Amino acid sequence: MEKTNEIIEAMAFHNQILPEDIPKIDLYIDQVIQLFESTFAESKRHLDEKILTKTMINNYAKGKLFYPVQNKKYSRNHIMLISLIYQMKSALSINDVKLVLNGINEKAAQKKLDLEQFYRSYLNLQQGNTEVFADALKRQAEGAAEQVAGVEDSEELERVLLIASLVHTSNLYRRAAEKLVDEIVKGAEE
Known part of the structure; x- marks a missing residue:
């Protein structure tokens, strides 16, 4: 599929x-x-899509996904935690996100963790993931094209095969993340 470069650019990984x-x-x-809306505006699938709402943030606070705010104001650490929540919630349940961030929240609240350094580490890994994804997308697109080469209506079939392959890959990564969450739960119970 020749459109893979266009897809990658349109995804606004930056x-x-x-x-x-x-x-x-x-x-x-x-x-x-406003900070989230302006930063992630290019990432929206639909123009009317909301990146973050008051209800979402209030639900994260009530669910203790981040440590309590002071005087209705969110610190730099809160914003970094909300950014992590925003990224994780698309693949994990809110309960799983809470489990994953629980230790980070405790350490950050007690000033036992330099959350900015941790967050920078996450951003560095994310940049590497973007490069790996771009290469894998190109390989998957080539594989889908090979599978339907010479078949009538191959463009539609190629697109459906690529979508199915991407969904499968996404499920593999989500399930791997869930296994790691389960290890956190198991470790906490022991």
Whole structure:
């Protein structure tokens, strides 16, 4: 499929909240939403899609997905945690996200973890993942094209095969993440 480069460019992988993009002052909820909306605007599938809402943030707070805010203001650490939640919630249940971030939250709240350094490490891994993904997408597109070469209506079949292959790959990664979450739960129970 010749469109793989267009797909990769349209996915706006460069859209990330970098630590230097986060103001040095604490933000109110509307300012947090505005930061996320402006940063991830290019990543939206549909124009009316909401990246983050007050309800979402309030639900994360009530669910203790991040440690409590002070005076209705969100610190730089809160914004980094909300960014992690935003990324994880597309593949994991909110309960699993809470389990994953529980130890990080405790350490960050007690100032036993440099959350900015941890977050930068995550962003570095994410950049590497983007490069791996771009290569894998090209290989999967080539594989789908090979499977239907010479078949009538091959363009439609190729597209469906590629979609099915991508969904399968996504499920493999999600299931691997869930296995790691289960290990966290098992470790906590022991």
